[in-house]
Amino acid sequence: MNDDNSVDFLKKKYNLAPDRNSAKRQKKVLRTAGVFLTLIALGGVFFSYNISKIAIEPASDSGGFSILSSFRRLVTSDEKELIGEEDDRINFLLMGIGGAGHDGPELTDTLMFASFRPSTNKIGIMSIPRDLIVPIPGYGYQKINHANAYGELNEDGAGPELATEVISELLDQEIHYTVKVDFQGFEDLIDAIGGINVFVERSFVDPTYPTDDHLTEFIEFEEGWKKMDGDFALKYARSRHGTNGEGSDFARAARQQNILMAVKDKMLSPSVLLNPGKLNSLIETFKDNVKTNLTFWEMIKLARYAPDVNTENINHEVLDASSESPLYSTTINGSYVLMPKLDNWSEVRSIAENIFTASSLNGSEVAEATKPMESARVEIQNGTSLSGLAFETSQLLASSGVEVVKIGNAESRGYTKTIIYDLTEGEKSDGLNVLKEFLGADVAMSTTGWIFSDEVVPRELSVGTPGVDLATSDEAIDFLIILGENTANLVMR
Numbered sequence: 001m002n003d004d005n006s007v008d009f010l011k012k013k014y015n016l017a018p019d020r021n022s023a024k025r026q027k028k029v030l031r032t033a034g035v036f037l038t039l040i041a042l043g044g045v046f047f048s049y050n051i052s053k054i055a056i057e058p059a060s061d062s063g064g065f066s067i068l069s070s071f072r073r074l075v076t077s078d079e080k081e082l083i084g085e086e087d088d089r090i091n092f093l094l095m096g097i098g099g100a101g102h103d104g105p106e107l108t109d110t111l112m113f114a115s116f117r118p119s120t121n122k123i124g125i126m127s128i129p130r131d132l133i134v135p136i137p138g139y140g141y142q143k144i145n146h147a148n149a150y151g152e153l154n155e156d157g158a159g160p161e162l163a164t165e166v167i168s169e170l171l172d173q174e175i176h177y178t179v180k181v182d183f184q185g186f187e188d189l190i191d192a193i194g195g196i197n198v199f200v201e202r203s204f205v206d207p208t209y210p211t212d213d214h215l216t217e218f219i220e221f222e223e224g225w226k227k228m229d230g231d232f233a234l235k236y237a238r239s240r241h242g243t244n245g246e247g248s249d250f251a252r253a254a255r256q257q258n259i260l261m262a263v264k265d266k267m268l269s270p271s272v273l274l275n276p277g278k279l280n281s282l283i284e285t286f287k288d289n290v291k292t293n294l295t296f297w298e299m300i301k302l303a304r305y306a307p308d309v310n311t312e313n314i315n316h317e318v319l320d321a322s323s324e325s326p327l328y329s330t331t332i333n334g335s336y337v338l339m340p341k342l343d344n345w346s347e348v349r350s351i352a353e354n355i356f357t358a359s360s361l362n363g364s365e366v367a368e369a370t371k372p373m374e375s376a377r378v379e380i381q382n383g384t385s386l387s388g389l390a391f392e393t394s395q396l397l398a399s400s401g402v403e404v405v406k407i408g409n410a411e412s413r414g415y416t417k418t419i420i421y422d423l424t425e426g427e428k429s430d431g432l433n434v435l436k437e438f439l440g441a442d443v444a445m446s447t448t449g450w451i452f453s454d455e456v457v458p459r460e461l462s463v464g465t466p467g468v469d470l471a472t473s474d475e476a477i478d479f480l481i482i483l484g485e486n487t488a489n490l491v492m493r
Contacts, residue, residue, distance in 0.1 A: 047141040059444050082298055083176040090116045093164050094173045095148060099182025099289070106149040106159060113171060115355045124355025127318045128167065132327070133337040136166055138410045143337065144170075148180070158293065170345060173350040177294050185289025186237075189229030189263070192281035195229045198236065199435055201255075204246040206239040225434055233259055260314075268306060269396045317351055320478030326351070376431045376478045377404040383482040393439075393483060402435075405477060415484035417442055424478050435479065440486050 084090035094108030111128040116421075130145035139150055144166065151162030160178040168175045190196055203223045208216040219235050227238065237256050241247050246255075272278050294302070319338075321329040326347030329339045340348065378397065384388040390407040399406050422432055436443050449483035 001140060058267055064272055084174070085118055088117055088119050090118070090174050090177070092116070092427065093160070093167055093178045095160065095163065095178070096186070097148065097180060097182050099184055104149065105151045105182075107127075108145045108148050108163065111144065111163075111167070113167060113173070113175075113352060113355075115173075116305070118305060118358055120356075121305060121310070121313055122356045123309060123314045124357075125314065125316045126171075126352055126355055127316070129319055129327070129338055131329075131336055131338045132170075133339060134166055134170055136162070136487040142333075143335075157421050158292070160293070170348070172345075172349045177298075178292060179191065179294070180291040182289050183234065183346040185285055187234055188289060189282070190228070190230035190233050192285050193263070193280055195227050196222070196233060196259065196266050197225055197438065198228050198258050198262045199231070199238075199430075202246065203242055203383065204239075204242040204244040206235075206242045206246075208241050209235060209239055223476055225430060225437075226283055227437055228259075228262075256398040264306065264309065271396050272439065312435070317355065319348065319351075341420070350457050375403065376428055376435075377403045377405050378435075378479045378481055379408075379477045380481045381408055381410035383413060383418075384485050384488065386485070386488050389483050389488055393481075393487060399437075402431075410482050415482055416475050416486065418487045419444055419482050419484065419486040421480040421482070422478075423480065432479065437453050439481070439483075441481070443486075 025043035082090055092112075092114040093116055094110070094112040095108045098105050098109055101159055107130070109130060112131065113126040113128060114122045116122075128144060130143060132144045134144050134147075136142045136144075136147050136150060136163060139146070142150075147163040147166045148159035149161035154162070160180055164175045164178055200221050200223050203221060205218065205220045207218050209219045212216050219239065221239075225231075234414060237252075237259055239246065239255075240252065245251070266272060272282075319325055319327055321327055321338055326341055328341050329336065329338055331337065380390045380394055380397075390409070394404040394407050419440045420432065420435055420441045420443050421438070422428075424432075426445065432443065435441065
């Protein structure tokens, strides 16, 4: 591609140059993390549909419990490879659009170039700003977010193909797969899995959040673990005018990565995988709101890798007009655009080539912004007459990073509501609060624990041994969970 000369020509034509002293302009970048998390979720849905038909057994060699050991039978070693798998790099173009009912429904408000390295389970994501000006075949220089719309204008369903052509040449990278989702699909996805638990790093407000009727509303987020439905999560991901440092591109990218990991964890938990109602809702969501060239078996094979992708293995780059970025902002015919500082795309291509390595752009800030649930050792006892409840709950918690050291039956089997005994004296209050909300549980703790866990409201306080059932535990644990009938609705088929 003769992009170096073409960019130079464009600059000379409009007498453009980087204006590093001008005031910062309002950036129009990432609106939602739904694109990439939907890619993971796609595999999860089809994985779920099949895994629910397979008998689940404890892993006999390790003595642990692993639902994933059964899943591996779905994808055999001699199955054909994904495109790019032979080169140990699979590239995706991920697009988020407003969809029906929004202005410019096919304009891509979110564009992400994502790469997955199967050998290391590493993921790199580059967020491409919608105001980047590039040559689009047949339309000359246009903002990059028009590529999908022009493709759809030419032929229904051809948007991803044209967008792929444009971005592939821009980054000098072959793009193997595309995923396109609209805002409604993002909300429906999160609602279909019963909401997500997200850690809000710092409190902030956005007094001018845009509404669908072209007005604004005041939104507020408080620091700490929050249960979010689809609407609230979309607002958390899209907010562009937050206070307390949350109006920057880096902060917004970090929030979106928080949501991404929360959805990934929830999608791969037994509360979703083993719940036919939720699976049906997910399938309907994808059918109505997601377009992709991934085939069924490719989704299944991708789902095989998804459980091993950890937060620390994701590098997220955001291209903007900051001093560290290879881009600068200017105007053409009165329109705000972004262009390369070196008059070519070499620096942008370098970031794409080395997408798995954290760069000076924002790698460290994004990594620090994601706070997983604190590690905890738990014992689970079945306080009901429902067979298998303790085991299936252990699967759900293990997928969220909780170490389940023992399962068994409680001395009493007449519990109607789950209760969690806190044995940490309040030292792991964040983890306790997540467990309480997720399992719909009451909490029993010592007076000291209540003082340190001021956000956790206990059912009872204890001075010594917190309950007769604890006498059956001989493990060094943080929490003893006695399951009641209310939890069965979350984890049982």
